[in-house]
Amino acid sequence: MADETEAELRSQFTDAFEGADYPVTNPMDLVPALPDGPGTKFEAGDVSFTAMELSTKMSDAQDFPYDDVDTLVEDLIQGLKDKEML
Numbered sequence: 001m002a003d004e005t006e007a008e009l010r011s012q013f014t015d016a017f018e019g020a021d022y023p024v025t026n027p028m029d030l031v032p033a034l035p036d037g038p039g040t041k042f043e044a045g046d047v048s049f050t051a052m053e054l055s056t057k058m059s060d061a062q063d064f065p066y067d068d069v070d071t072l073v074e075d076l077i078q079g080l081k082d083k084e085m086l
Contacts, residue, residue: 005045018069025065
């Protein structure tokens, strides 16, 4: 189940953030790419949060700037695992 949740979140993050204008230097650079702005919701399994909540919780797990979506998504997934949110 955890693998399915991770795969679904990875897919949602990629879909949401791939349209950003890379490189991105801070979380605010990602907002224009989000379909519902900071209120964009990510849900998989028992995990659910908005982009704003994700940004707040992952602020210490992100290493800006990001040159591509894959590196950003990998850091988000790893941050969720490190914080035992995934």
